[in-house]
Amino acid sequence: MKTKNKSLFSKLCKCYSKKDIPRRCENTDTDNENEADFVENLVHPNPTTEIRDACKDLVLSDDQLQLVMQRLTDEINRGLSRETHDDAIVKCFTTYVQDLPNGTEKGNFLALDLGGTNFRVLLITLDRQNFDMKSKIYAIPQSLMLGTGTQLFDHIAQCLALFVKDLNMQHEVLPLGFTFSFPLSQHGLTKGNLVRWTKGFNCSGVIGEDVVALLEDAINRRNDVKIDVCGILNDTTGTLMSCAWKNRNCRIGLIVGTGSNACYVEKTKNVQCAIPGNYAEHKPYMLINTEWGAFGENDTLDFIITEFDRAIDENSINPSKQLFEKMISGMYMGELARLVLEKLVNAGLLFGGKFPSDLRKRGKFFTKYVSEIENDPKGRYTNCREILAELGLRNVSDQDCENVRYVCSLVSRRAAHLSSAGIAALLNKMGEDNVTVGIDGSVYRFHPHFHDLMTAKISELQSYKFDLMLSEDGSGRGAALVAAVASQKR
Template structure:
């Protein structure tokens, strides 16, 4: 058993069924506000229209480029859709010099355009006119399939002069300034939409795209008539519209305060965007390690953990990586091979078994709350669509690498869903890249 002080510290993370049901209720209300035209401006879950109305059929053909920009590196892909439900993919990753994350707009887009040019020349594509799908994983308000206005930078980016601008135009201009290749950006989408599209290419029942990685967000298929911020919502011949929820901001208006802890409030204060992305800060990989670190430090101050030991490392903000939660929780009960490694990396000798039990208990509390809140979000979307069978395409490091996350999500969703609703959670391979190419292919063909 963990120490009583540890049990007391993690109490706030152990959400019961009643609290989870309340999260679903509150999220449902917030989403309705985001979808409705008159309440959208003050809604925290924005439910942005993606302008993607066609799900893939598997019969898509042709060559498309995709650019996937979501964090500290980006990928360029050449996707050849074969018309028989298969696709061939060549890709290359490029690492950003970190100075670009806070440099000028021209530097950022010129660097991306140069990398695109290099990729095309390496693959002998410089004379082909190719459509490009641009996955841009930052909150964007779309005014069309290829018009995306940046609402706010997240994930450590802060490039002045881009917020409020159409990022497609900025990149297209950079490509044309260089004049090396003939590329037209036909679609912009975020990584959740790419994940949904890529999964739906193989699985016709996929209706939700979810990311649980550095950040978290989801998109889902809504009836077009409910997407009031789409100017043709009443007259569109197409029944469906993918909605990019931007659910990371859920709770920015205080409605999630009943599930937040004192540790969440400390983490929020030291982030570049205090008071923003409340839901995301309770769930995603960028923050889970820091929450664990704060609890451990408090337990050390009370003489409950690592008694008589000191470590400079644990005192440093953000030093406890979220990957450590996966390590600690992958040890079988009573074994500590990975836990010992984590404890040593944090600068402790760690000979005391009680410390290892306490650390595991803290990690489990933080990651199970993440999975519970994520399950609440998915259940909200499934209830909203009112369907009895659904596939959820998922990507992101937390879902991929945490040893228990898939099982926890499944378990908590079953507790909350109406009886008889069937769901399948599946990891999306080449998620946002292949998805961007599929959106580009459909956009280019419908032109």
């Protein structure tokens, strides 16, 4: 044994009574590596074998991820095909966006960003590579999220009009890009019918309807502002457009936030499901909104679905829908972790089997807790202890904290690896080097390890060179850029 290691090892042993020290602590001939492991475990406890075994289904092998890639690629091809599009689960909706920004865009453009419990209205002023933005966030009460479509769009139009009037621009005709972050079947750049609500919305009278027309009707009922809706898009398209304005290599847009979805640049000749006459056949590319959140609805992900995923799905407002999204996105990540913790407590493997009442309640373990707990340095549990105290648990051991951290890391790592499998599948399909992936969403933005996990795993799953780029206000700036590009083409 090296003197330095022996000294540290001896000092650590003296901190414990003999009855607490494993016999090998007294054996000076113990292998150095074993001693290092023992010292590490005294300083920083590791998750127990029982905990690891109970959570093993959340760990995905590369072989499993390769199968995810293969099946997702098959589903994307079904979505692009005219013959199978209607029955496809991964719809691959055409966006009819065929031009990326080139840096010459100029003027004032509005953007409306609807995709969660808040929505934003933005005024974006472009002058070639110069960019200025004014914005305001408006809340959507839950009563409107579950009310009628007319009530929802009247509320949006009211907020839009107030924003324009505050800027004293109500007499100016303002081109608007509308980011609508729900599954759309688009029939043109300004015509998109809602396929289904997601992310907690369930407004009546909207599914199957053209949401651009619903917005225009609400604006016209007020008749107090002049707004020209130039394009409707998904937040993934906005993310791609926003990043492409700065980085011409951006060809994929990814959202990992409240929901999860991706879009990419496809060769126009492969987009068989596009409606003839509604796009320029001579242009080489078109943006495709995959709507990959629905992947798995046809049992193709059953080989990795866990008991926790089934519980999430059964208690959601859209059972059997959006299964891939439910394994990745921020709307479900905290609840997934809570369900795992609940199982471990019930099995007596955590907190001595004692269960704080708040941890038994659905939705009480927030997704932000996952990021905060994983942000603790190794062996330090400041955030973890504060969060557990909020839930009614005090004086927890380091071992319990380490086990909680392990659960959080499994849930987030699986989400990152599934996102990586999706991106790897798109990179393989595009077959190009040096593609930049523009990414937005709270999970990717705020989780301390998500970017590094994705970078490493995408590299392991495919061989093309790529970059991951954090989007700066993709759903806002991107919507304005769609309006800018579209208005210049008119």
